[in-house]
Amino acid sequence: MIESILREIRIHRSFLITTHENPDGDAVGSSLALAGYLKRLGKDVTVHFCDPVPELYRFLPLADSVRQDLPDQDFDVCFVLDVGEFRRAGKLVNECRRIGMFINIDHHLTCDRFGTINYIDSAAAASGVLVYRLIKAAGHDIDYDTALALYTSIITDTGSFRYSNANPEAFAIAGELVATGINTWSIAEKLYESQPRQRLELLALALSTLSFSANGDCASITVTLDMYEKVGACAELTDGFVNYPRSIRGVEVAVFFREIQPHLFKVGFRSKGKIDVSSLAAAFGGGGHHNAAGCTLTGDLAEVRKQVFDHLETAL
Amino acid sequence: MIESILREIRIHRSFLITTHENPDGDAVGSSLALAGYLKRLGKDVTVHFCDPVPELYRFLPLADSVRQDLPDQDFDVCFVLDVGEFRRAGKLVNECRRIGMFINIDHHLTCDRFGTINYIDSAAAASGVLVYRLIKAAGHDIDYDTALALYTSIITDTGSFRYSNANPEAFAIAGELVATGINTWSIAEKLYESQPRQRLELLALALSTLSFSANGDCASITVTLDMYEKVGACAELTDGFVNYPRSIRGVEVAVFFREIQPHLFKVGFRSKGKIDVSSLAAAFGGGGHHNAAGCTLTGDLAEVRKQVFDHLETAL
Ligand SMILES: [Mn+2]
Ligand SMILES: [Mn+2]
Numbered sequence: 001m002i003e004s005i006l007r008e009i010r011i012h013r014s015f016l017i018t019t020h021e022n023p024d025g026d027a028v029g030s031s032l033a034l035a036g037y038l039k040r041l042g043k044d045v046t047v048h049f050c051d052p053v054p055e056l057y058r059f060l061p062l063a064d065s066v067r068q069d070l071p072d073q074d075f076d077v078c079f080v081l082d083v084g085e086f087r088r089a090g091k092l093v094n095e096c097r098r099i100g101m102f103i104n105i106d107h108h109l110t111c112d113r114f115g116t117i118n119y120i121d122s123a124a125a126a127s128g129v130l131v132y133r134l135i136k137a138a139g140h141d142i143d144y145d146t147a148l149a150l151y152t153s154i155i156t157d158t159g160s161f162r163y164s165n166a167n168p169e170a171f172a173i174a175g176e177l178v179a180t181g182i183n184t185w186s187i188a189e190k191l192y193e194s195q196p197r198q199r200l201e202l203l204a205l206a207l208s209t210l211s212f213s214a215n216g217d218c219a220s221i222t223v224t225l226d227m228y229e230k231v232g233a234c235a236e237l238t239d240g241f242v243n244y245p246r247s248i249r250g251v252e253v254a255v256f257f258r259e260i261q262p263h264l265f266k267v268g269f270r271s272k273g274k275i276d277v278s279s280l281a282a283a284f285g286g287g288g289h290h291n292a293a294g295c296t297l298t299g300d301l302a303e304v305r306k307q308v309f310d311h312l313e314t315a316l
Numbered sequence: 317m318i319e320s321i322l323r324e325i326r327i328h329r330s331f332l333i334t335t336h337e338n339p340d341g342d343a344v345g346s347s348l349a350l351a352g353y354l355k356r357l358g359k360d361v362t363v364h365f366c367d368p369v370p371e372l373y374r375f376l377p378l379a380d381s382v383r384q385d386l387p388d389q390d391f392d393v394c395f396v397l398d399v400g401e402f403r404r405a406g407k408l409v410n411e412c413r414r415i416g417m418f419i420n421i422d423h424h425l426t427c428d429r430f431g432t433i434n435y436i437d438s439a440a441a442a443s444g445v446l447v448y449r450l451i452k453a454a455g456h457d458i459d460y461d462t463a464l465a466l467y468t469s470i471i472t473d474t475g476s477f478r479y480s481n482a483n484p485e486a487f488a489i490a491g492e493l494v495a496t497g498i499n500t501w502s503i504a505e506k507l508y509e510s511q512p513r514q515r516l517e518l519l520a521l522a523l524s525t526l527s528f529s530a531n532g533d534c535a536s537i538t539v540t541l542d543m544y545e546k547v548g549a550c551a552e553l554t555d556g557f558v559n560y561p562r563s564i565r566g567v568e569v570a571v572f573f574r575e576i577q578p579h580l581f582k583v584g585f586r587s588k589g590k591i592d593v594s595s596l597a598a599a600f601g602g603g604g605h606h607n608a609a610g611c612t613l614t615g616d617l618a619e620v621r622k623q624v625f626d627h628l629e630t631a632l
Binding site: 212 | 494519561
């Protein structure tokens with residue numbers, strides 16, 4: 001598998017790299033690491049994301065080269081990284097002049113085999129791990145810039161090495177990346193210590209809504225349009241808020257109610273692992289994974305909360 | 317150095333293990349890992365801490381065996397782990413009947429050489445790393461229980477592998493520990509996802525006091541006695557609160573005002589690295605390290621805040 005990918009890299013010249021919408025640290029890190037590697041090999045490389053690189057990851061080398069449009073050219077190969085479903089890939093890719101082949105590199109268990117070559121390994125902690133394996137299998141070194149990108153990919157997808165995908169390989173690679181001279185604290189400072197102050201102001205308001213189900217195994221918080229207005233914040237800043245109610249002792253399911261329009265709420269569910277929240281979300285027409293899922297509900301806050309909590313109490 | 321410690325272990329029978337007051341994850345983890353190892357060798361082992369093992373770390377094997385008193389016996393060797401200054405060690409150790417020798421194992425740069433043998437290496441991410449090296453140098457395996465304790469020691473002292481002490485050795489060891497079968501998520505769940513709900517309720521109140529210096533490089537939060545009463549919380553729950561204002565973009569120094577009695581405030585300072593907060597604290601008769609320091613001030617909240625912020629504005 002790796003050998004066939006390395007062969008396509010050797011014999012081709014022009015490469016497009018893309019990843020999923022709303023790119024996370026692994027999407028950005030694995031894409032930029034691969035881009036940097038192909039550039040070092042003298043290849044013609046374009047990185048296309050349908051959404052901009054989030055502020056958080058702009059410190060990575062080559063982040064500025066990511067484009068939302070596509071150049072008017074053919075590509076020999078299109079790498080699609082960290083994308084469970086092809087429809088989540090860079091939306092313009094379908095409109096590209098001509099793409100010789102797709103190479104699908106992913107670590108999602110449910111990944112579609114949409115590529116000409118599919119390098120899918122759900123035992124890998126991150127897509128960045130697969131890019132690391134490629135570069136090493138080619139006999140090349142990991143340079144400082146590549147290490148920055150791959151480290152970001154691994155630390156973000158493992159939740160700072162806390163999730164169960166933080167396996168021996170993830171640690172071994174991280175150690176090797178750190179040995180290139182990258183500074184763990186300066187990366188952490190960028191990823192975790194550079195919040196806009198509005199985010200903490202919004203968090204204070206959100207936490208003040210903390211409430212629990214009768215037996216304490218569900219906790220919820222709410223963010224309303226009023227709150228956004230009060231602190232001058234936008235929806236993006238609520239990323240990760242649902243982890244706060246989840247982090248409480250005894251809580252198995254955390255619920256985050258986020259008002260996106262008057263009478264319209266996004267409802268996010270997070271599980272500590274015992275309960276499959278994808279089925280909870282599915283009951284309301286949503287979906288997701290075992291530990292993270294969501295749906296959209298209409299009504300005023302009290303109605304929406306009652307609907308969700310009534311369902312939770314019977315389902316759990 | 318390691319060889320001489322292994323020799324003392326070989327030739328002696330009764331061991332006392334102690335660490336610093338208010339033990340953190342490294343203090344508990346390194347002590348229990350060493351205790352388990354010595355027990356496996358058939359030694360007579362007593363673990364004495366002057367404070368109880370915090371709730372958070374009670375999941376570790378042998379945590380229940382830690383005693384605050386001392387048995388009426390002599391010890392051949394007393395291991396003192398993770399203790400920068402001897403006076404911070406288990407307070408009763410001085411009252412012990414007879415201790416043959418002290419072995420000081422630590423990774424603090426400023427550690428006193430109070431032991432008969434001093435194994436001090438400030439390049440080690442945690443005291444647990446030094447215990448790991450001992451066991452490996454003896455040619456022994458790390459078993460599951462030891463791995464739990466050492467992993468806890470490393471993940472807590474590196475701030476979940478974010479601080480600059482998360483070096484290649486720390487990652488290499490963590491990977492090897494995880495390979496023994498310990499579950500990273502189940503440990504993280506215990507360490508980071510088991511907060512008392514009062515802590516988040518108190519955090520909501522504390523964050524609502526978030527305020528900034530004129531240029532935004534200092535941020536502060538406050539917890540008052542009223543707030544404790546409102547949520548039924550105690551002071552211990554505010555551990556780590558000061559990290560929230562520190563995590564804001566542009567903030568170099570975070571200040572945490574914590575009312576401990578009417579008109580008496582503990583003031584904690586945290587730096588992102590550029591500013592030495594130990595000198596800030598020293599100006600008010602306190603002390604600490606470059607990135608973490610504190611002092612105690614009397615007055616009402618407004619007076620105390622003004623005193624601190626006036627000093628900050630001139631000092632920075
Ligand atoms: Mn991923
Ligand atoms: Mn330590």
